[in-house]
Amino acid sequence: MKKFALPILALSRLPLFSCTKKEEANEKVLNLVVGSEVKGMDPIYSNDRYSSNETARVYEGLLEYHYLKRPYQLTPNLAEAMPEVSNNGLTYTFKVKKGVKFHDDKAFPGGKGRELVAEDFVYSIKRLADPKLQGLGWWVIDGKLKGLNEWREKNTSAEKVNYDEVVEGVKALDSHTVQFNLTKPFPQFLYSLAMTFTFATAKEVVEHYGNEFLNHPVGTGPFMLPEFKQTNRIEYVVNPNYREKKFPCDASEEFEAIAKEYCGKTLPLVKKIVVNIIKEDQPRWLNFQKGNLDYIGIPKDNFDAAVTPTNELATDLSTKGIDLLIQPSLDVTYTAFNLDLDLLKNKKLRQALSLAYDIDTSNKLFYNNRALPAQSLVPPGIAGYIKGYENPYRGHGKEADIAKAKKLLAEAGYPEGKGLKELTYDCPSSTVSRQIGEYTKQQFAQIGVKLKVVQNTWPELQKKIDKRQVELWGIAWGADYPDAENFLQLLYGPNRAPGANGSGYDNPEFNRLYASAAVMQDTPERTALYEKMVRMAAEEMPWIYGVHRQNYVLKHSWLKNYVITDFEAGSEQYLDVDLAAKKTALEKL
Amino acid sequence: MNIYAYILRRLLYVIPVILGVCAIIFLIFNVVAPDPALIILGKHATVEQIVEIREQLGLNRSLWLQYFDIVKSAFTFDFGRSWSTKQEIIQMIKAGAIPSATLSFPAFFVSTVLGISISLLVAFYRGSVFDKITVVGCVTSMSVSSLAYILFGQWFFAYKLGWFEISGYDYGFPYFIPYILLPAIIWVMLSVGPDVRFYRTIMLDEIYQDYIRTARAKGLSERVILFKHVLKNTMIPIITYVVIQIPFLILGALLLESFFSIPGLGSITLNAINSSDFPVIRAMTVLSAVAYIIFSVITDVLYTLVDPRVRLS
Numbered sequence: 001m002k003k004f005a006l007p008i009l010a011l012s013r014l015p016l017f018s019c020t021k022k023e024e025a026n027e028k029v030l031n032l033v034v035g036s037e038v039k040g041m042d043p044i045y046s047n048d049r050y051s052s053n054e055t056a057r058v059y060e061g062l063l064e065y066h067y068l069k070r071p072y073q074l075t076p077n078l079a080e081a082m083p084e085v086s087n088n089g090l091t092y093t094f095k096v097k098k099g100v101k102f103h104d105d106k107a108f109p110g111g112k113g114r115e116l117v118a119e120d121f122v123y124s125i126k127r128l129a130d131p132k133l134q135g136l137g138w139w140v141i142d143g144k145l146k147g148l149n150e151w152r153e154k155n156t157s158a159e160k161v162n163y164d165e166v167v168e169g170v171k172a173l174d175s176h177t178v179q180f181n182l183t184k185p186f187p188q189f190l191y192s193l194a195m196t197f198t199f200a201t202a203k204e205v206v207e208h209y210g211n212e213f214l215n216h217p218v219g220t221g222p223f224m225l226p227e228f229k230q231t232n233r234i235e236y237v238v239n240p241n242y243r244e245k246k247f248p249c250d251a252s253e254e255f256e257a258i259a260k261e262y263c264g265k266t267l268p269l270v271k272k273i274v275v276n277i278i279k280e281d282q283p284r285w286l287n288f289q290k291g292n293l294d295y296i297g298i299p300k301d302n303f304d305a306a307v308t309p310t311n312e313l314a315t316d317l318s319t320k321g322i323d324l325l326i327q328p329s330l331d332v333t334y335t336a337f338n339l340d341l342d343l344l345k346n347k348k349l350r351q352a353l354s355l356a357y358d359i360d361t362s363n364k365l366f367y368n369n370r371a372l373p374a375q376s377l378v379p380p381g382i383a384g385y386i387k388g389y390e391n392p393y394r395g396h397g398k399e400a401d402i403a404k405a406k407k408l409l410a411e412a413g414y415p416e417g418k419g420l421k422e423l424t425y426d427c428p429s430s431t432v433s434r435q436i437g438e439y440t441k442q443q444f445a446q447i448g449v450k451l452k453v454v455q456n457t458w459p460e461l462q463k464k465i466d467k468r469q470v471e472l473w474g475i476a477w478g479a480d481y482p483d484a485e486n487f488l489q490l491l492y493g494p495n496r497a498p499g500a501n502g503s504g505y506d507n508p509e510f511n512r513l514y515a516s517a518a519v520m521q522d523t524p525e526r527t528a529l530y531e532k533m534v535r536m537a538a539e540e541m542p543w544i545y546g547v548h549r550q551n552y553v554l555k556h557s558w559l560k561n562y563v564i565t566d567f568e569a570g571s572e573q574y575l576d577v578d579l580a581a582k583k584t585a586l587e588k589l
Numbered sequence: 590m591n592i593y594a595y596i597l598r599r600l601l602y603v604i605p606v607i608l609g610v611c612a613i614i615f616l617i618f619n620v621v622a623p624d625p626a627l628i629i630l631g632k633h634a635t636v637e638q639i640v641e642i643r644e645q646l647g648l649n650r651s652l653w654l655q656y657f658d659i660v661k662s663a664f665t666f667d668f669g670r671s672w673s674t675k676q677e678i679i680q681m682i683k684a685g686a687i688p689s690a691t692l693s694f695p696a697f698f699v700s701t702v703l704g705i706s707i708s709l710l711v712a713f714y715r716g717s718v719f720d721k722i723t724v725v726g727c728v729t730s731m732s733v734s735s736l737a738y739i740l741f742g743q744w745f746f747a748y749k750l751g752w753f754e755i756s757g758y759d760y761g762f763p764y765f766i767p768y769i770l771l772p773a774i775i776w777v778m779l780s781v782g783p784d785v786r787f788y789r790t791i792m793l794d795e796i797y798q799d800y801i802r803t804a805r806a807k808g809l810s811e812r813v814i815l816f817k818h819v820l821k822n823t824m825i826p827i828i829t830y831v832v833i834q835i836p837f838l839i840l841g842a843l844l845l846e847s848f849f850s851i852p853g854l855g856s857i858t859l860n861a862i863n864s865s866d867f868p869v870i871r872a873m874t875v876l877s878a879v880a881y882i883i884f885s886v887i888t889d890v891l892y893t894l895v896d897p898r899v900r901l902s
Contacts, residue, residue: 037860039674134642156641214675229684230676231852232758276757278850282740283756286748290755 028270028577030559033278033293040214041228043199044128044135049568052196056569057236057273058103059199059219062094062121062178063190065482065567067574068251068259071382072482072567073522074190075248078116078200078220080176089185089519096121096176101241105218107208113241116220118172120200125170126163127206128197131156137197144189145169146181163203185519191481196569222268222573236273247574258561268573269561288554289320291589294577295555295562303368306554311369313554321557321585326550327564328372328380330479332487333546335425335440336503338470343421348412350541351393355405356447357440357544358397366436371547376538377487379548381566383522384484384530391538391545395443405447417448426464426473429455436474466498475502476546482566483522484530488514491537505542558582592890599886603879610878611659618867619652659871663879668872673864678872681857688758689853692769692845693838696776701831703777704784711785712792713815723785730782738775739848747771756850772845791826795819824895832888836880840873 039051043059046052064077076082080095102113125145128135129152143149146169155161169181182189192198205218215228222245223236245267251259262269276292278284281299288296298306306314306324313324335357337344344350359373375391378384395401406416414420425440427433437453444451451472456464464470479486489495492514493506513533520526538545555562560576643649647658662668668678711720747753753771795801796819804814846855854873861869892899 037674037856040676042675045675131641132645134638134645138638156637211670211677230674230681231684231760232850276850277852278756279856280756280848280850282743283848283850286744286755290748290751292755 026579027272028579029272029274030270030572030575030577031274031276031292031294032572033276033284033287033296035277035279035284037230037277037279038228038234038275040230041217041225042214043124043196043201044133044137045214046196047136052569054234054275055196055199055217056221057223057572058217058221058225059196059201060221060570061193061196061199062096063194064570065194065565066248066250067565067571068248068255068563070252070254071385072565074194077194077570083180083190085521089187089521090182092180092182092189093173094118094121094178094180096178097243098176100220100243102202102205102220103218103224103239104241105205105216107202107205107216107218113218114202116200117175118178119175120202121178121198122167122170122172123163123203124201125198126151126167127201130161132161135197137192137195140192140195140197144182144184144186144192146183187519187521188481188483188485191483194567194569195481221570223273232277234275234277236275238268238271242268245573255563258563262561262574262576269576270572273572288556289589291556291582291586294559294575295553298552298554303370303552307368307370307552309369317554320588321581323555323557325553325555325562325564326370327553328548328550330379330381330482330566331476331549332374332377332379333371333474333476333549334374334377334543335472335474335546336470336543337472337541338468339504339506339542340468341471344471346412347540348408349414349420350544352405352408352412352447353444353449354391354393354541354544355395355401355408356449357395357443358401359394359545359547360396362436362439363547365439366432367547367549370552371549374545374548376534376545377490377543378484378530378534379479379487382479382482382484383527384488384534386531386534389535389538393538393541394545402446409447409449414449417450420449422450422452424452424454424471426454426456426461426470428461428474433474440472440474465502468497468504473502474546479566484534485514485518488517488530488533488537491533491542503542505537505540507536507540510536510540556582556585558585592893596886596890599889603882603886606882607663607875607879608660611656611663611875614871614874615656615659618871619655659875662872663875666876668875669868671861671866671869673861673866673869678869681869682854682872682876685852685854685857687760688765688851689838689840689842689846689855691765692772692776692851692853693842695769696773697780697834697838699773700777700780700784704781704788705827707781707785708788708792709815709820711789712796712819713811715793715796724789727782727786730778731786735775735779735844738778739772739844742771742775743848756848758849758851768849768851772842772849772851776842776845787830788823788827791823792819795822798822821895825892825899828891828895829888832884832891833881836877836884840877 034050034053036048036050038054039045039048041051041055041058043055046055060078062077062079063074066073066075074082078097078100080097083092083094085092096116096118098115100116102108102116104111104113108114125141125148127133128137128141129148131152132155141148145167147167148169151165151167169183171179173179180189200220202218205216206213209216217225217228220243222239222242224239225234225236228234247259247262247265247267247269249259249263276287278287281301284293284296285299285302287293306317308314311326313322337350339345363369363371363373372380373394375389375394376386380387395405409415409417423444425437427437434453434455437455441451441453461473465473477487477490490500491503491505491507491510492501493508493511495501496504496506510533513529513536517526517529517533520529551564553564558578558581560578561574565571647655666679670677671681674681707723711723714720743755747755754767756768758768759765801814801818804818840854840858842853843855843859845851846853847859857869858873860866861873
C-alpha cells in the first residue's frame with residue numbers, strides 16, 4: 001500500500017493535463033461569472049440582467065450611474081454634462097461628447113470606427129421604437145416622447161420603416177446636440193438613458209450585419225468583442241481607441257478610500273474580461289474557491305458554510321484572503337391590506353396587526369437572518385430612505401409589542417379579537433409563501449385574530465387583487481430604477497388596482513405630495529417630500545412592511561474597487577486586479 | 590436485392606415517418622406551448638406588440654401552412670431563429686455539436702469497448718468469483734445517482750486533487766481535452782455497469798447454444814469459441830444496442846454538460862426547455878427523429894455485413 005501512496009500524493013499536486021490556455025501572469029484580467037445564458041449583444045433586446053451587463057461592456061449611453069455614490073446618482077457618460085432641462089420640464093437637451101469613436105469594424109469605411117454623433121442616439125431610440133424589431137425596452141419610452149408612438153404606429157403597416165422622418169420627441173439639433181421632447185413632465189426619464197436599451201448603435205453597423213447584428217457588437221465602450229458566440233466563455237479585450245475617461249474623484253463616504261486611491265486614473269483598469277457562463281452552483285463555488293473567478297454571489301447551499309450566524313465570513317475563507325460584502329437590494333416585501341374594505345380601513349387594527357407580527361423571527365426563518373427589516377416602503381440606497389428611522393408600529397416579538405398590539409386592537413373595537421371575523425391571507429403557491437402565511441397566522445393568533453391562508457397561482461392572485469377579492473396578501477416589489485418614486489407610486493391613489501396600488505391606499509395629502517414630487521427634479525426639496533411620504537406610509541400602515549432582501553457577495557482580496565451595485569451595467573471598467581496580491585493569494589488556495 | 594436499392598427503399602420509407610413525426614410535434618406544441626408572444630416580448634408586452642409578433646411569426650396563417658413549415662425544416666434544416674436568443678438555430682446546433690461530439694463520442698467509444706471486453710472476460714470466467722464481483726460491481730455502480738458521480742468527481746478529483754479542470758470548455762484540439770476528461774470518465778463509469786450486464790446476458794445466452802456445445806465437442810479452444818463464434822453471433826444485438834444509441838449522443842449529455850459548463854447541444858436543449866423556446870425544441874426533436882431513422886437504416890445494413898443469414902428484402 002505504501003508503495004502507491006507516494007506517487008499518488010505527488011500526482012495529487014499536479015494537474016494531469018496542462019494544455020489549457022492560461023492567462024498571462026502579468027496581464028490584468030477580470031474573471032467574472034454569470035449563471036445563465038447570454039442571449040445576444042443587441043441593446044434593444046437586453047431586457048435581462050445578464051444580457052444587459054454584457055451589452056454594457058461594449059456599448060454606452062448618454063448617462064450612467066456614478067460608481068461610488070449612494071444613493072444612486074446619474075452622471076454623464078457619453079453626454080458632455082447633465083442635460084439642460086426646460087422650465088416646464090418637457091425638453092432635455094444633451095451635448096454629446098466630441099471625439100468619441102466607435103470600435104474599429106469592417107462595417108465602417110476602411111475598417112476605422114467613425115466619430116459618435118447626436119444622430120446615433122436619434123437612430124438608436126427609433127430603433128428601440130421600430131415596430132418590426134419589437135425591441136424589449138419599448139416600455140421605457142412608450143408614450144413618453146412626442147410623436148414617437150405615432151411614428152411607430154405609422155410604420156407598423158409600412159413595407160420599410162422610415163428612419164429619415166423627423167420625430168419631435170427625439171432629434172439632433174446639430175452634430176453633437178440631441179434633444180428629447182417629452183409628452184408630459186417625467187424626471188425619471190433620465191434613468192432610461194442609463195439603461196442599455198437606449199445605448200448608442202451605429203446605423204451602418206446595424207445595416208451591414210442585418211439579422212446577425214446581435215452577434216457583432218460595435219459600440220463606443222471600454223471593451224470590444226469581435227464576435228459574440230453563444231458558448232461557455234466570452235472574452236473581451238480593451239478598446240485601444242477608448243476615449244480619455246478617468247476614475248471619479250468624488251464618492252460617498254463609504255467609498256472615499258477607493259476614490260482617493262484611484263482618482264484620475266485612466267479607465268478601464270484591466271486589459272481583458274473573461275466572462276464564464278456557469279449555470280450550476282457547485283462548479284461556480286469550486287471555481288471561485290480555486291481562484292478562477294474574482295467574485296461570486298454565495299450559492300444558497302454554501303451559505304451556511306460561508307457566513308456565520310453573526311453575519312461574518314467563515315474563518316477558513318477569511319484566512320484565504322476572501323472578503324464578504326453585504327448590501328440591501330432595492331426591494332421590499334410586504335403584506336398588503338385591501339383598504340377598500342371598511343373593516344381594514346380601521347387604522348388601529350392595521351397597526352395592531354403589524355405590531356403582533358415579529359419581523360425578526362420572520363427574518364431568521366425565511367431569509368437566514370440575511371434581510372433587513374423594512375421600516376417603511378423605500379429601501380436603503382436611494383433618496384427617500386430615512387437612515388435610523390424606526391417605525392413605531394414595527395413588531396419585534398417583545399412582550400411590550402404584543403401588549404401594545406392588544407391595546408390598539410381593543411381601541412380598534414376588537415378587544416382580544418372579539419367581534420372580528422376571520423381574515424383571509426392570499427399568497428402565491430410556493431412553499432415559502434405558504435410558510436410565511438402560516439407564520440402570519442400564528443403571529444396574529446397571539447392577539448386573538450384568526451387568519452385563513454389561501455394559496456393561489458400567480459395569475460390567480462393578480463386577478464383577485466385587480467377584482468378586489470382579497471383582504472390581506474403577501475407580495476414584493478423590486479426597483480425598476482433607483483428612485484423612491486418607483487416605490488411611492490404603489491400607494492398613490494390614482495394608481496389604485498388594476499394599477500400598481502393594489503391596497504387602494506388613497507390619502508389626499510399623500511397624493512398631493514406625490515403629485516408634486518413626481519414632476520420635480522432630483523433635489524433636496526424632492527427628497528424632503530419623499531421622506532414625508534415615507535413617514536406617512538409608516539404611520540398609516542397600508543401594509544405590514546416585510547424586509548429589504550440583501551446581496552451577499554464574496555470576493556478575492558486581489559480584486560480592487562469592487563462595490564455591490566443594483567445597476568451593474570458598465571461597472572467592470574472601474575475594477576482593478578492587484579497582480580502581486582493575486583499571485584500570493586493563489587498559493588494559499 | 591442490391592444493397593443500394595435496399596438503402597434507397599429504406600430511405601424512401603423515411604418520408605412518411607418524418608411526416609408523422611412532424612405531425613406529432615406540431616400537435617404537441619400547438620396544444621401545450623405557451624403563447625410565443627409572452628416568451629419573445631417579456632413581461633412588458635402590449636396587445637399591439639402581441640398582434641404584431643404573431644403576424645411576424647406566421648402564427649396567424651393556416652394550420653396546414655404551419656405544419657408544412659415544420660416538414661420543410663426537417664428536410665432543409667432551416668429551423669429559423671430562436672424565440673429566446675434570436676440566434677439562427679442551425680448555427681446554434683452547429684456550434685453545440687462540436688463540444689457535444691468531443692465529449693460523447695470518445696466516452697461512448699471507450700465505454701462500449703470496455704463494456705464488451707469486460708463482458709467477454711466475465712463470459713469466459715462465468716460463474717467464477719470474478720464474474721460475481723463484476724456483476725455486483727455493475728449493480729452497485731448503477732444504483733448510485735449520476736448526480737452523485739458528478740458532484741463527487743468534480744469536488745474530489747477536480748477541486749481537491751486538482752487533476753482536472755473544474756468546468757469549462759476550449760474549442761480546438763488539444764485544448765478541449767482537459768475539460769472533457771473528467772466528464773468523459775464519469776460518462777464511462779455511468780455506462781459501463783448497464784453495458785456489461787447487457788452484453789454479459791447476450792453472451793451467456795449464446796454460450797449455452799447447441800452449436801457451442803458442438804464446437805467444444807470438436808475440441809475447439811474456449812478462446813476460439815468465445816472470440817470467433819460467440820462474439821460474431823452476438824454482434825446483431827450489440828450493433829442494435831450500439832448504433833441506436835448514436836443519435837442520442839448527438840443530443841449531448843444534459844447533466845454532464847450543464848455541470849461541466851460544456852456548451853453542447855445538451856445545454857442548448859435544456860435552455861430551450863427552460864425558456865419554452867419552441868423553435869429550438871422543435872429543431873432538436875426533428876433532428877433526433879431524423880437521426881434515429883437514418884441510424885436504424887445503418888443498423889439494418891450492418892446486420893447484413895456481420896451475419897450472412899440476414900437478407901435484404
